[in-house]
Amino acid sequence: MASCFRALHCLLALSFLSSTAYGGQLTPTFYALSCPTLELIVRTTMMKAINADRRMGASLLRLFFHDCFVQGCDGSILLDDTGTFVGEKTAGPNANSIRGYDVIDQIKANVEAVCPGVVSCADIVALAARDGTVLLGGPTWAVPLGRRDSTTASLSQANSDIPAPTSNLSSLITKFGNKGLTADEMTALSGAHTIGFAHCEDFRGHIYNDTDIDPAFATLRQGNCPAASGSGDTNLEPLDLKTPYVFDKDYYPNLLGKRGLLHSDQELFNGGSQDALVQQYSTIPALFFSDFAAAMIKMGNISPLTGSAGQIRANCRVVNK
Template sequence: MATLSQSCLNLLFISAAMLAVIFSNSQAQDQSELSLDYYSKTCPTAESIVKTEMTCAVQNDPRNAAAILRLHFHDCFVQGCDGSVLLDDTYSLQGEKEASQNANSLIGFDIVDKIKNQLESECPGVVSCADLLAIAARDAVLLVGGPYWDVPVGRKDSTTASFSAADTDLPAVDHGLVTLISKFLAKGLSVTDMVALVGAHTIGKARCASFRDRIYGDFEITSGMELTSETYLSSLQSTCPRSGGDENTSPMDNITPNLFDNNFYRILLHGEGLLNSDQELYSSWLGFETASLVQKYALDPIAFFNQFSESMVKMGNITNPAGGEVRNNCRFVNS
C-alpha cells in the first residue's frame, strides 16, 4: 500500500488549520470551561442519574448503546458538541434530524428525553443536553464491555442547528479515505483518532441502503472469497437484495455485535467490513497509516481501548463557536 503524498497531506492539514482560524475568531465557548467537577455543587447526582437510565435502556435493548454513541458522534461533528442534533423542526428552526446523514439513521431520542426528564426533576435548568449526551455515550460503551473515561462537562446547548452542515460535515458510507481523513482533520481529529473512533462500529447495525453497494461491489475482491466469506456474503445478500429491503439491518460486527471489543478490526483484516468507508481504512491503496492502525488494534484490544477513550474525550471537547444555553427540553430551544 502507498502512503498519502506529502502534498495531499499538506493540503489536508492546511484546510484544517484554516478552519481553526475561523473558529478562533468567533465567540467560542472556551474548552477550558469544561471540567470534571462542573456539576459537583449544582447537580452532584447528574452522572448517577444518567447511568441509571442508560443501564435500563441497554438492558432493554443492547442496540441502544450504539444509538446513543452515534447520537453523540453526529452531534459533535456539526457545530461542536452542543445538542443541536437533538432539536426538532419548528416553524422557525430547521433541525438536523432529516439531513441525509441522519435521516433513517439516528434513534435513541426517547432515551435522551427520559434522562433529561429525570435531570430536570432533580436539578432544574442545570445540566445541558450536550453534557447529558456525552456522559450517556461513555456509559453506553461501558455497559457493553467497553472502556471507561472521565467526561469533562460544562457544555452549552446550541440555540440553532445546521441542516446543511449535517449534510456536508459528517462522514458518509461511500466516502473514500482522503475524504474521510479531511473531515476528521477539519474537526481537529487526527488519523489515529479517526481509526479509533470508527471502532465504535464494533456495536450497532447498518441499514441495507447503506451497505448494498458494498456487498454487490468490491466485497468479493477485498475478502478473497474464502468459504467463510462466501457464507457471510450470501447471508448479507439474503438480508439485503439488489432492490427493496432498504430498512433491513445487519450488524457491523457480525462476530460479537452486542459487545464492545476489537473484533471490528479483525473483520477489516479479512476484508469483510460491512461499510465501504470502514473497509477503506484497511484496503485503500492510500491507507498505509490507517492499515497499520487497524492491524495494531486488531492485535491489541488494550491499545484500542486506550486510544478510543482518549479520542472520545478529544472529540467531546469540540465546542460550539456560538456558545448557548441549558435547554429545559432537549428537543426545543428555551422560549
C-alpha cells in the same frame, strides 16, 4: 516494545485529561456542586434503556458523534423541526437512522427532577455515549463537562460534514481532519462499529460492487439486502457479525479478513496509511480501548458552547422561549 510504550503513553495522557479541565473550558467536575448525582442518574437511566434494547448503547454513541460533527458538541441534533425552524433530524445521515432521542428525553427529565435548569442536553448526550460504551463492555473515561446547548441547528452541515458510509480513506481523513481529529484518532473512533447495526442501503454497494470484500461474507450479507435499490433499504445487519452487542476489538480483525460491512470501514485496511494501526488494534485490545477513550474526549471538545453562550434547554427538543 513500541506498542507497549505507546499504550502507556496514551493511558498517562488520558489520566491527565481526566483530572484537569479539558482545553481550559470543560472539566469532569463541572457539576460536582450543582448536581452531584448527575452521573448516577445518567448511568441508572442508561442501564434501564440498554436492558430494554441493547442496540441503544451503539445508537447513543452514534448520536453523540453526529452531534459533534455539526456545529460542535452542542445538542443541536436534538432540536425538532417547527413551522419556522429546520433542524438536523431530517438530514441524510440522520433521517430514519438516528435513534435514542427518547432516551435522552428520559435522562433529561430525571435530571431536571433533581437539578432543574442546571445540566445541558449536550452534556447529557456526552455522558450517555460514554455509559452506553461502558455498559456494553467498553472502556470508561472521565467526561469533560460544562457544555451549553445551541439555539440553532444546521441541516446543510449535517448533510455535508458527517462522513458517508461510501467514503474512501482520503475523504474520511479530510472529514475528520476538518474537525481537528487525526487519521489515527479517526481509526480509533471507527472502532465504535464493533457494536450496532447498519441499513442495507448503506452497505449495498459494498457487498455487490466492491472487490475488497471476502466473497463468502458478501454472499451472507446479500441474503438480507436485495441488490435492487429501494428494496429492503432499511433491513438491518450487524456491523460486527461476531459480537454486535459487545464493545470489543473484533471490528479490527474483521477488517483484516475483508469483512468490513461498510465501504468506509474496509477503507481503513485496504493498502493505505491506517493498515498498521488496524493490525495493532486487532491484537492489542488495551491499546484500542485507551486510544478510543482519548479520542472520545478530544471529539467531545469540538467547538463546545461554554460560559454565557447558548443556553440550558428545559426541553432538549426545543429552544427555550
